[in-house]
Each structure stands twice: as structure tokens, then as C-alpha cells.
Amino acid sequence: MARPRIFLSHSSQCTPESGCDCRAYLFALEAHLVDLGCEPIVDKGILNGGDTWYGKVLTEIKKCHGMIILLSPHALDSYYVMVEAIVADAERAGTDDAFVVLPVTLPGVRRRQLPDSGLGKLNLGRFDMVDWRRQYGPDRPPKKIATSLRPLIERQGALPYPEVTDFLVGRISDLSDAALEHTAEILGVTTFAYARGHSRYAVAQGLLTERPVENVGDSCAMRKAVTHFLPKVKLREHRQEIVDVVVPFARVPKEAADQLRLVVESGDDRVALLGATLKETADMYVRRASETPKPWLTSKPAPRHDGAGFVESVVAEVRACVVASIGYGFECDDDTLRRLLARHEAESGPFTIVLYQPPDADLLDRLLAAFPRLLFVFAHQQAAAARGRKGSVRLAGLTPGQEQDMVITHWEFQELAAARERPSARTD
Incomplete structure (x- = not known):
């Protein structure tokens, strides 16, 4: 899961020598963000000797998902905090509010001070704001920080x-x-x-x-x-x-989607049996299992059911589908076809063959020997109850009414x- 990166804008003048304890709040906020599942980004962690502030810090802000602006007494007139807040506001506007900007007032600062401060032109009061009062102390970050960041944390991490x-x-x-x-x-x-x-x-x-x-x-x-x-x-x-x-x-049951992906990931025969009465059902199952914007490439051979040459016709039809789809019609020997299938799977997921019939032992032997890199889905009313090869997976199915409702x-x-x-x- 991704951890949202939160930039912490603060004034570096807040030091113990200046009589200010705001740095304790900064350290506490860093730890609090880690506990929330975020990755806090502070300038001291990204700047090295000789680095230009503009080049490093402003680029780092653009890599973040949000910014917390710590409004200490020193920050109110800080040029650097002002520029960082301007960049954050631009990121927020450019991402349709997806970039989170959260001003947090620290002890010694009241909201009414903002309009007359060096940050007054930014109108920070228009943002959802948190007040971290002295009675909380550094060890008790206000709950509103977690509440305000919750949408971002859910979006990025869950x-x-x-x-x-x-x-x-x-x-x-x-x-x-x-x-x-x-x-x-x-x-x-x-x-x-x-x-x-x-x-x-x-x-x-x-x-x-x-x-x-x-x-x-x-x-x-x-x-x-x-x-x-x-x-x-x-x-x-x-x-x-x-x-x-x-x-x-x-x-489509999530269980079935998980089963299909496990079939692909396993080193065994890639055969899935789906009890289905409607041809659209197999497409839905493959689409659900793909879990990518573009579903796994699927072909549906239509072999001749003429008895004697049935197995040979299925193997020939499957090969023709594969050659047409990823070989673009060029003649391919078996080794070339295997390399093309391996590359296609690495880039786009498994090439899937849907056959609208129950599995046959002889047919399965021939298909798996000829095309070990393909995923075969047998979608038929009798497929789930048919005898498959050892290792064949029977997908979690739907009742006839559920299947019909899905297609309708x-x-x-x-x-x-x-x-x-x-x-x-x-x-x-």
C-alpha cells in the first residue's frame, strides 16, 4: 500500500536558543504522521550542504500528496513558509483539491493574527484549519489532524x-x-x-x-x-x-477472481472450470479477475464439432487465434510463439482462451502440451461438474438467477x- 507523503512547512528559526519550543511540536507531528500511515517530509531530511533551497524543496513538494503548514510565531513572517504555502496552493488547485493543504496553528498564534501577518495575502483561513493549543502539549496532537488527513490516507493507502x-x-x-x-x-x-x-x-x-x-x-x-x-x-x-x-x-464473486489469479500464478496447468449457461459470463469473470483498466486479452475459438477431427480442430483454432492476436498473422514456430506469449503475459497479463464446452481429457492433454502459457477457461453448464485434470480449478459460480441478472x-x-x-x- 502507498504511504501518503506529507510535506511539513515550518520556520527554521524555531530553535531552543530562540526561546521557542515549536520544534518539539514539529518532532511530535512527524511521529504522529508515521503512526497514521503517512511519510512525513521535512526540509532537513532532503537538503544537503550546497543544495539550493528552490531546486530541492519545491521539487520535493510536487512529489508529495499534501502539506501541513505549522503556523508558529516565527512562521507568520517567514519568506520560506510563504513560498512553500504558495506552491502547495498551486498544487491543490492543479489537482482539483486532491493535494491536501492543512494549516496548523501552534501555541502563541491565533487565527485573528493571520490577516495582518506576512502570510495574510494567502488567506489561509479558507482552508480547513487545526488549532494545536498549549494545553494539549506536543505529546497530544489534536484529533482533527488525523480526521483531516483521513481522506488522503484512505485514498493512497487503502x-x-x-x-x-x-x-x-x-x-x-x-x-x-x-x-x-x-x-x-x-x-x-x-x-x-x-x-x-x-x-x-x-x-x-x-x-x-x-x-x-x-x-x-x-x-x-x-x-x-x-x-x-x-x-x-x-x-x-x-x-x-x-x-x-x-x-x-x-x-462476479471475489473468490472466483482470486481463484483465477492463483491459477495464473501457479506453476501447474492453467485450467479453470466455470459452470455457466450464458456466453457473456466468462467475459465478466475474466474482466473481474484482471483488476486492471484493460482486461486480459481473451479469444474464443469456434472449432468444428464434426466428430473425428474435433481435438485437432480445437488445437488449430487456438493456435490461429494466438497467431492473429499477438503474432499479427506472421508465421510463428512453437518457440517464437512461446516467447511472444511470455512477453505478452509479462506486459499485459495472461492470454486467455474461453471454450464454451465441458473439458475433455484428450483435448486438455493436447492443449496444455501445445500451449503451456495460455489460460484456459471452460465455460459450460456442465463444466463445473465435469472431470478435469488434476490441478483444474472449479471457479465459484453463480445461481442461474444471479447469472441472468448480471447479464441483463x-x-x-x-x-x-x-x-x-x-x-x-x-x-x-
Whole structure:
């Protein structure tokens, strides 16, 4: 998990020799941030002899996820604190409030002093602010520091599917505050009014939460949320991508996704058996297991069922699919094909072959001997109950009603994604 990097802006004039005890608060804050799961960044840790302040410190701020401005009596008229705060404000504006700016007043400073100080033009009072009073002492950081940083810590350090979550956040980035908050309310997730960037992450995680239904047609918070906000997403391409990600995450069992990834990571035969009646189901399972914005490359050979040459036709069809997809039609010998498959897997995940039939022992032997780098998913009503090779994994399945509801939901949302949003009625 990523640890949010928090830059601590402070005045270096706060030393014991100056009669100021603010440095004790700085040290206490560093330890507190570590306990919260953050990585505190202080200038003394990044500057070496001869380094230019502008080059090192300002570059380091741009690598951080937020800044705490320690407002000590010396900091109120510090040129360096002022410049650091200006850079932090620019980062906040450039990241749509994702970069957190948290001013903290220390003993000896009151908020009413800020407008007439050297930092007055920054209008720090517009930010969520923390008062660290003397009665707390350095050993008792105010609880509000943790509360204010919570959205950032959750976003950076607790994303279950970081790549997909980031991808989904980008696709819902043009939703209005009202649409975002209503969607969060439907999904039952907590947002913060002062952290819109966090709200998008909270909504994205809510949409990616597994939400099984008992029977086809049952009510679901995910369906209500998507129905509400999807027409408000401007680009049709983005609407379609949202549908293709959200429905598998909400309906395919996480257990099955974990099973598929374990099959890929194991050194055994890569064979998964999926009891399914609808052809779209296997696509949903692969999409859910990929856990990346772009799903694993999947092909679905259509071999001839003419009896005598069935096994040979399947092997030939699989090879043709692989050559067409990653060999771009060039003639490839077995060694070249294995190298291409290994490179493709390292860069984009396993090449997956979906076969809509129960496994056959002879067929499995031939396929695994010819294509040890492929992931085979047998998706058929009888596949889960069929006898597979030793090491074949039977994926956690869905009831017929759950499977049908998943596919119907995907179809409905595809139609919703393709439809253009009706223009809002004029109110002037």
C-alpha cells in the first residue's frame, strides 16, 4: 500500500536558543504522521550542504500528496513558509483539491493574527484549519489532524484495486458535486464536503464493491447509483467503460477472481472450470479477475464439432487465434510463439482462451502440451461438474438467477451508456 507523503512547512528559526519550543511540536507531528500511515517530509531530511533551497524543496513538494503548514510565531513572517504555502496552493488547485493543504496553528498564534501577518495575502483561513493549543502539549496532537488527513490516507493507502479505482475516478471526474454526493448516498459511502477528490475515490470504491443479489430482478444499490449518474457522464466512451468495469466487480464473486489469479500464478496447468449457461459470463469473470483498466486479452475459438477431427480442430483454432492476436498473422514456430506469449503475459497479463464446452481429457492433454502459457477457461453448464485434470480449478459460480441478472444488468447499462443525455430544461 502507498504511504501518503506529507510535506511539513515550518520556520527554521524555531530553535531552543530562540526561546521557542515549536520544534518539539514539529518532532511530535512527524511521529504522529508515521503512526497514521503517512511519510512525513521535512526540509532537513532532503537538503544537503550546497543544495539550493528552490531546486530541492519545491521539487520535493510536487512529489508529495499534501502539506501541513505549522503556523508558529516565527512562521507568520517567514519568506520560506510563504513560498512553500504558495506552491502547495498551486498544487491543490492543479489537482482539483486532491493535494491536501492543512494549516496548523501552534501555541502563541491565533487565527485573528493571520490577516495582518506576512502570510495574510494567502488567506489561509479558507482552508480547513487545526488549532494545536498549549494545553494539549506536543505529546497530544489534536484529533482533527488525523480526521483531516483521513481522506488522503484512505485514498493512497487503502485502495483494494488501485489501478481500476484510479481508472474509474477518471471516468467520473466530470460529475457535479450534487451528482457525486447523491451517488455516494445511494451507495452508502462516506464523503467529505471539503475534499471533492476523496469523494470521487469513495464513490469509485463503492461502485467496485461486490453486491450479489439473490434472484434476477432484485433491487441493488449499484444499479440505482449507475442509473442515476451514468447519463450525466459526458463521453459515451467513458460511460461504456464504466459499465464494463462496474458490473463484473459488483456481481462476479471475489473468490472466483482470486481463484483465477492463483491459477495464473501457479506453476501447474492453467485450467479453470466455470459452470455457466450464458456466453457473456466468462467475459465478466475474466474482466473481474484482471483488476486492471484493460482486461486480459481473451479469444474464443469456434472449432468444428464434426466428430473425428474435433481435438485437432480445437488445437488449430487456438493456435490461429494466438497467431492473429499477438503474432499479427506472421508465421510463428512453437518457440517464437512461446516467447511472444511470455512477453505478452509479462506486459499485459495472461492470454486467455474461453471454450464454451465441458473439458475433455484428450483435448486438455493436447492443449496444455501445445500451449503451456495460455489460460484456459471452460465455460459450460456442465463444466463445473465435469472431470478435469488434476490441478483444474472449479471457479465459484453463480445461481442461474444471479447469472441472468448480471447479464441483463450489463445489457441494460450498455443501452443506457449508448443513449445521449437529454438536455436540461431551461430555468431562466
